Amino acid sequence: MSLEKNVDSPYIGTQSINLGSQTNCLKMNKTGVAIVGLGTVGQGVAQLLLDHGDRTARHAGRTLWLTHVVVKDIHKPRDVDLPAGIITNDLNKVINDDSVKVVAQLVGGIEPARSIILKLLESGKDVVTANKALLAEHGPEIFDRARQLGRSVAFEASAAGGIPIITNVSQCLSANQIESLHAILNGTSNFILSKMDSEGGDYQSALTLAQKLGLAEADPAMDVDGTDAAQKLAILAHLCFGARVHWSDIPRRGIDSIDERDLKFSKHLGYRIKLIAFAKLAGTGIQLMVSPMLVKTGKPLAEVQANFNAVSVVGDAVGPVFFHGQGAGQMPTASAVVADMIDTAVGRTAITFKTLELWADGHQRVDFAEPGDLEGRYYMRFDVVDQPGVMGQITGRLGQHGISIASVYQHETQNEHQQTVPIVIMTHAAKESAARAAMKQIADMPTVAESPERFRILS
Amino acid sequence: MSLEKNVDSPYIGTQSINLGSQTNCLKMNKTGVAIVGLGTVGQGVAQLLLDHGDRTARHAGRTLWLTHVVVKDIHKPRDVDLPAGIITNDLNKVINDDSVKVVAQLVGGIEPARSIILKLLESGKDVVTANKALLAEHGPEIFDRARQLGRSVAFEASAAGGIPIITNVSQCLSANQIESLHAILNGTSNFILSKMDSEGGDYQSALTLAQKLGLAEADPAMDVDGTDAAQKLAILAHLCFGARVHWSDIPRRGIDSIDERDLKFSKHLGYRIKLIAFAKLAGTGIQLMVSPMLVKTGKPLAEVQANFNAVSVVGDAVGPVFFHGQGAGQMPTASAVVADMIDTAVGRTAITFKTLELWADGHQRVDFAEPGDLEGRYYMRFDVVDQPGVMGQITGRLGQHGISIASVYQHETQNEHQQTVPIVIMTHAAKESAARAAMKQIADMPTVAESPERFRILS
Numbered sequence: 001m002s003l004e005k006n007v008d009s010p011y012i013g014t015q016s017i018n019l020g021s022q023t024n025c026l027k028m029n030k031t032g033v034a035i036v037g038l039g040t041v042g043q044g045v046a047q048l049l050l051d052h053g054d055r056t057a058r059h060a061g062r063t064l065w066l067t068h069v070v071v072k073d074i075h076k077p078r079d080v081d082l083p084a085g086i087i088t089n090d091l092n093k094v095i096n097d098d099s100v101k102v103v104a105q106l107v108g109g110i111e112p113a114r115s116i117i118l119k120l121l122e123s124g125k126d127v128v129t130a131n132k133a134l135l136a137e138h139g140p141e142i143f144d145r146a147r148q149l150g151r152s153v154a155f156e157a158s159a160a161g162g163i164p165i166i167t168n169v170s171q172c173l174s175a176n177q178i179e180s181l182h183a184i185l186n187g188t189s190n191f192i193l194s195k196m197d198s199e200g201g202d203y204q205s206a207l208t209l210a211q212k213l214g215l216a217e218a219d220p221a222m223d224v225d226g227t228d229a230a231q232k233l234a235i236l237a238h239l240c241f242g243a244r245v246h247w248s249d250i251p252r253r254g255i256d257s258i259d260e261r262d263l264k265f266s267k268h269l270g271y272r273i274k275l276i277a278f279a280k281l282a283g284t285g286i287q288l289m290v291s292p293m294l295v296k297t298g299k300p301l302a303e304v305q306a307n308f309n310a311v312s313v314v315g316d317a318v319g320p321v322f323f324h325g326q327g328a329g330q331m332p333t334a335s336a337v338v339a340d341m342i343d344t345a346v347g348r349t350a351i352t353f354k355t356l357e358l359w360a361d362g363h364q365r366v367d368f369a370e371p372g373d374l375e376g377r378y379y380m381r382f383d384v385v386d387q388p389g390v391m392g393q394i395t396g397r398l399g400q401h402g403i404s405i406a407s408v409y410q411h412e413t414q415n416e417h418q419q420t421v422p423i424v425i426m427t428h429a430a431k432e433s434a435a436r437a438a439m440k441q442i443a444d445m446p447t448v449a450e451s452p453e454r455f456r457i458l459s
Numbered sequence: 460m461s462l463e464k465n466v467d468s469p470y471i472g473t474q475s476i477n478l479g480s481q482t483n484c485l486k487m488n489k490t491g492v493a494i495v496g497l498g499t500v501g502q503g504v505a506q507l508l509l510d511h512g513d514r515t516a517r518h519a520g521r522t523l524w525l526t527h528v529v530v531k532d533i534h535k536p537r538d539v540d541l542p543a544g545i546i547t548n549d550l551n552k553v554i555n556d557d558s559v560k561v562v563a564q565l566v567g568g569i570e571p572a573r574s575i576i577l578k579l580l581e582s583g584k585d586v587v588t589a590n591k592a593l594l595a596e597h598g599p600e601i602f603d604r605a606r607q608l609g610r611s612v613a614f615e616a617s618a619a620g621g622i623p624i625i626t627n628v629s630q631c632l633s634a635n636q637i638e639s640l641h642a643i644l645n646g647t648s649n650f651i652l653s654k655m656d657s658e659g660g661d662y663q664s665a666l667t668l669a670q671k672l673g674l675a676e677a678d679p680a681m682d683v684d685g686t687d688a689a690q691k692l693a694i695l696a697h698l699c700f701g702a703r704v705h706w707s708d709i710p711r712r713g714i715d716s717i718d719e720r721d722l723k724f725s726k727h728l729g730y731r732i733k734l735i736a737f738a739k740l741a742g743t744g745i746q747l748m749v750s751p752m753l754v755k756t757g758k759p760l761a762e763v764q765a766n767f768n769a770v771s772v773v774g775d776a777v778g779p780v781f782f783h784g785q786g787a788g789q790m791p792t793a794s795a796v797v798a799d800m801i802d803t804a805v806g807r808t809a810i811t812f813k814t815l816e817l818w819a820d821g822h823q824r825v826d827f828a829e830p831g832d833l834e835g836r837y838y839m840r841f842d843v844v845d846q847p848g849v850m851g852q853i854t855g856r857l858g859q860h861g862i863s864i865a866s867v868y869q870h871e872t873q874n875e876h877q878q879t880v881p882i883v884i885m886t887h888a889a890k891e892s893a894a895r896a897a898m899k900q901i902a903d904m905p906t907v908a909e910s911p912e913r914f915r916i917l918s
Binding site: 044048052055056058059060061156162163164167168170171172173174175176177298300303315316317318319320321322323324325326329331332334335336337338339342343346347348351352354355357 | 503507511514515517518519520615621622623626627629630631632633634635636757759762774775776777778779780781782783784785788790791793794795796797798801802805806807810811813814816
């Protein structure tokens with residue numbers, strides 16, 4: 001069997017490729033493309049374009065012809081074999097080459113990435129990017145400029161990597177009002193929580209293991225403090241709800257302060273703790289947050305293991321739809337970037353981009369719910385002095401705030417030197433403002449140790 | 460909060476709608492659309508177009524203006540309120556109305572559905588359909604005719620209902636060679652198997668319950684005998700692999716002969732039995748089949764409950780991606796149809812349709828693997844006379860065919876009147892031809908009852 005019969009590589013001196021798999025050996029048109037930034041993802045994109053030109057040609061009806069690869073240091077050794085003469089450190093080679101229509105901008109961080117994208121748009125190129133931090137920070141400027149110039153920006157790889165969630169919410173589910181989106185968008189955090197859950201260790205050991213396996217950066221702050229998930233959620237909230245939100249305005253908490261005991265107690269109750277990017281329409285507006293939450297074992301989001309990502313979307317017509325895949329990594333991300341390059345080359349992106357609600361001057365289509373008004377069920381854990389009456393004081397205080405208790409677990413003291421015992425309370429639905437006020441009062445009680453814990457239960 | 464601020468319904472006498480959510484209250488263009496067939500799905504489509512014109516307008520940049528609804532009997536009572544004058548029993552009203560560009564053809568079965576689609580294409584309309592039986596039977600003719608005429612056919616709803624699997628494999632994963640697609644595509648069968656698994660009853664009781672709940676037809680044959688799943692798999696195999704296959708050439712077995720004991724034994728071994736639509740590239744070509752298979756508990760496909768559908772795709776770049784949602788039902792199917800209508804109205808379908816490998820005269824891009832050469836692990840169950848030496852005879856026979864045994868379970872006799880006891884054997888990977896030959900020889904042994912059972916284990 002040959003999957004790729006009679007297909008010449010676009011890099012063996014031909015000017016058009018012979019697409020053996022189609023009827024009349026169509027002579028293919030070419031669309032010039034370029035890559036800016038040859039890091040891990042850039043090398044993956046180059047590899048897909050160079051080694052699988054037949055595949056992209058089949059889906060695009062034309063060859064995506066890699067013409068320039070722009071890097072800072074042209075002498076740095078890299079794992080990908082590029083055709084002679086295409087590597088350069090001069091962005092103007094791309095800017096001034098009219099044959100180049102689509103550019104994958106894969107430089108990370110804010111600058112010079114932002115300036116490069118604006119220059120590319122101004123020179124008439126359509127842009128594909130995986131840079132979620134840049135879009136979360138300067139998306140409105142970039143999207144507005146692209147619209148003014150009649151260009152497009154595609155960014156499938158900016159959220160959930162290999163899961164094509166951007167296309168799914170902005171195209172496939174377009175007949176729906178999205179009612180909620182609950183997602184695991186940070187693979188590093190999910191890896192750490194999965195390890196702590198399955199092997200019972202503490203946060204620091206799991207983080208160290210993740211770093212050893214290349215699944216966490218030397219400085220993991222952006223991943224484990226919720227920033228990365230909030231940046232991705234901001235993009236998705238624009239697309240799903242027409243929300244105008246800067247990522248830093250999304251209430252967020254990471255997993256870096258998580259106590260392994262809470263994973264253990266949750267597991268005992270039939271839940272797993274996951275870092276959830278949460279968006280939900282409620283009566284008073286949209287709720288957005290990033291936080292560790294309890295998810296019932298057996299629910300799809302609870303079963304997401306290792307560094308995988310997943311997105312659970314509810315649409316008013318389609319009902320619940322669940323997506324699961326690799327949220328990062330060289331080839332899953334490159335898969336999303338190259339799909340965007342194909343969509344852009346054939347004209348699908350130009351059509352879709354016009355109707356995405358992403359620009360700065362757009363009218364906000366939803367209001368934000370007042371955070372205190374949000375209703376949710378809660379997991380609460382208090383470390384209390386082991387003496388009679390304490391349980392009654394705590395439950396009484398919750399009752400005063402109108403918080404109804406679903407279940408209570410007092411765990412045994414783990415060793416005799418411990419001064420306190422943990423009490424875990426699962427509540428029925430209660431207002432955030434009430435839960436916050438009750439927690440504060442209980443924490444002030446002399447029989448309760450500092451730093452009680454509270455997590456939302458995802459329903 | 461108002462999600463849909465300042466948006467006039469397109470059906471309150473306005474000729475253009477005021478899209479309040481965008482900057483300049485764009486005056487919207489209209490694209491005329493029509494529905495042929497007002498059954499359950501047709502009514503859902505009409506409802507989305509009529510009640511949520513603002514939503515489709517936002518995603519399409521124009522109003523999808525429902526101009527005609529063609530039915531057989533205009534007097535039949537229906538649940539949807541249609542604007543005056545649009546219902547008709549005359550297809551020519553659509554054919555002759557040049558303002559109508561996109562038609563949702565929602566009549567089931569082969570004829571007159573086939574003739575209607577051909578007439579619509581010939582009169583210059585683009586067609587959206589949910590009719591998988593028609594596409595599986597006459598897809599090549601319909602797709603070829605559409606291509607010749609420069610028209611398009613969109614069919615997202617024809618496989619997996621609300622899961623947008625067609626767009627995902629033909630657009631979002633276009634940078635990948637799909638390596639395998641394993642799916643649960645028949646909700647009726649999955650409901651029956653889930654019930655038998657969770658409640659332990661037999662096939663007939665679970666089927667009766669499904670019929671009572673409206674999840675199985677009065678004549679469920681096409682659902683439970685694997686036909687429906689094979690028709691959907693044929694469409695997906697075209698898209699994923701460029702395979703040219705008629706659904707009836709896909710080896711298939713349904714769940715209608717399933718023995719509840721095999722679900723019980725499988726469960727005991729940590730597996731669930733699911734009706735799997737299976738496509739996989741192997742060294743010698745593509746393998747396609749529909750059959751009940753054992754899926755390890757905890758794997759996403761094993762956890763698909765009730766009448767849900769799910770698709771697990773592996774791409775060589777993206778790795779595994781998993782989709783889960785409602786595979787049928789009024790609004791999930793309507794969601795897919797209306798998304799197709801939007802894609803068609805804005806021009807995305809025209810672009811995509813050109814590169815789909817769906818037409819009859821296309822070159823087959825893959826070969827089919829020789830069925831006997833396929834390798835797989837197997838679950839085998841034999842009912843044997845309870846006497847010494849039988850186990851040795853069976854395992855010896857498997858050994859003669861080079862089939863290596865992973866584990867053996869002999870279950871206790873369930874009541875003393877039983878003449879036989881069941882032996883369950885889980886094999887290591889073996890060739891289909893060897894497994895078939897060994898099963899036949901073992902079935903012929905005088906100590907083994909008729910009808911031993913064999914299922915593939917999905918790896």
